[in-house]
Amino acid sequence: MHMHRLEKVWLSIGVSMLAVFLLILGVMTFGQGMAPPNKHVNHIDPTKVSETAPFDQPQIKQIGDNEYEAVMVAYAFGYDPTPMEVPVGSKVNFKVTSSDVVHGFQIPKTNVNVMVTPGEISEVSHTFDKPGEYLIICNEYCGISHEMMKTTLVVK
């Protein structure tokens, strides 16, 4: 197929930029461990969340120096446990599942943003370096009071 010389130049620049861009994404994903949520970390029967450990006791607990694990259940329309509190500088590993429909799990002002799908367990971690009351909200439409679905994490 015939192509104009300028078009070849234009496409070469575009395609090279694309290659660099994808390479960076790939290195970040596979080399630096900055991947989006992965395959089945764990399964759970979505109808038996309240009887299945550890989700039978949603809680936030210390698991190391400055490290916490938050085991959470998202449901229409809220999260358990609520509210939560950790000291400044803590790393929190969130483990979230849903006991009904699909929910979101977003903490504005951070990069924490995962889907919570029934039957799957979503895992995401974040280190809270600044004090404040962090909002945790559902960002996937889940029913009539979706906009009410929230909890908070207080960082002191």
Place this chain on the structure above:
Amino acid sequence: MNTTFDRKDGRLVLAHIFFAFGALLIGGIAGMLQGMVKGGTITLPANIGYYELLTAHGVLMALIFTTYFIIGFLYSGVSQSMGGSLLPLTKRLGWIGYILMSIGTLIGVVVILLGKASVLYTFYAPMKASPYFYIALALVVIGSWLSGFGIFYHYAKWRKSNKGKLSPLFGFMSVITMLLWQIATIGVALEVVVQLIPWSFGWVDTINVVLSRTLFWFFGHPLVYFWLLPAYMCWYVIIPKIIGGKIFSDSLARMSFILFLFFSIPVGLHHQLMEPGVNHFWKYLQVTLTFMVVIPSLMTAFSLFATFELNGRSKGAKGLFGWVKVLPWGDVRFFAPFMGMLIFIPAGAGGLINASNQMNAVVHNTLWVTGHFHLTVATSVALTFFGIIYWLIPVITGRVLTPRMNRLGIIQTLIWCIGMFIMSGSMHTVGLLGSPRRTAYNTYDDHPDAILWMPYHVAMAVGGIILFIGVLLIIYNLISMMRAPKGNTEYPIGEVAEEAAPTPRYMENWKLWITITVILILVAYTIPILDMLNNSTPGSPGYVTW
């Protein structure tokens, strides 16, 4: 080329266009009210909910307005460029498709208004709508398939009776667009027929949620290219004629459409980057395939601006940018689609951000995404479609575009751009600040982060009201054009520039293109879908949470 448009074909085309704009009007009312609720400026009467409005707005705009307009537009161009009239079977398929889609739409609207299907236009399981909502969707899809078959049949017959000739560019592009649609809708058809309908009737107890989402997005992403390709057809084939120029290259245009067919389907996982249940290798692979559409997009940008520049220079324009001045800025048939093209530059750049694997975490399910597709489909595509009616209606009805209508068209385009700048601009900004999409008014107990979002939500409502004025004006324009003075308007189909190299024969090797498309889909989806079928995650029962 015919100077008058076939009257019977015209009726079919008009039926589609009017249904599309009817959906635009109702969807526009829903959209404006929704924006005002979100902005906290009004509360709805007790029995209308925000999410019913949102469902109606999404379904009517994204699915009904677009699909009807596209089928009407493609049928008009197929009739015009391949024989001057539609074959009897094509016309029959077109009408049967129209009736099925319309029955589906009406059932769907009733079920939504009854509050039995407030599941939005993505209808994510395990929220369980009335089975009739899913049946309505199935009817719309089946109807659109029949219309697609009509186009394939017409094209095949044309080629048989014009052996050795290159098919008209418009016809070729119509076939690619409908082919993309047929393949993409297989995903959602499987989801609806195999998973949702039996589950919704209670014949099976549970549903595989991750699989249903994956089948939805197998369709959901190519859907956006199904909207975009007809706009590109206007840009490639119609605009050169309107500005008095020539198509830069027939083969480049065809190649870019073939690349869109390849790279628009095996990419749906980039809508599921933030969910567990899919290995990140497959997510990354589909992200890579997603970005391949950059190539035909760059080709398109080059071709269009080459057309503009060559045309300008042939009219004596001097200097690096002298050709810009000689473009027909006062002609709405050019101006509206051109604004669409221009806005596609930031719109496309936003799309690259959304699909960027990790960067998606910043914007996923925030209003940024809503802002993004209000630039792509609701501006680039919608303005192009609006621009089309200013010549299509006169062509079909044997009338002329009056200077007054042209002026109103320019005003409508400007209103749309201003409204969208305000609305989409605030959506993008507040999305970066974390405000979630698809969420009714709430200040989260006056949390300072959420309070910060409120002025942007108000700006969105203001933009929405301006856009609604734009909807009213385009409806007025459409109706006025039906009463314009009689006269002869030519269907503006561009011709290829003499300097352009001839189109190679392999461009119409459909077996090859379909095989490559299928292979790419199999590579991208086989293992992730097998994983979903084989994993031991128990299914979900249905919930009605509205």
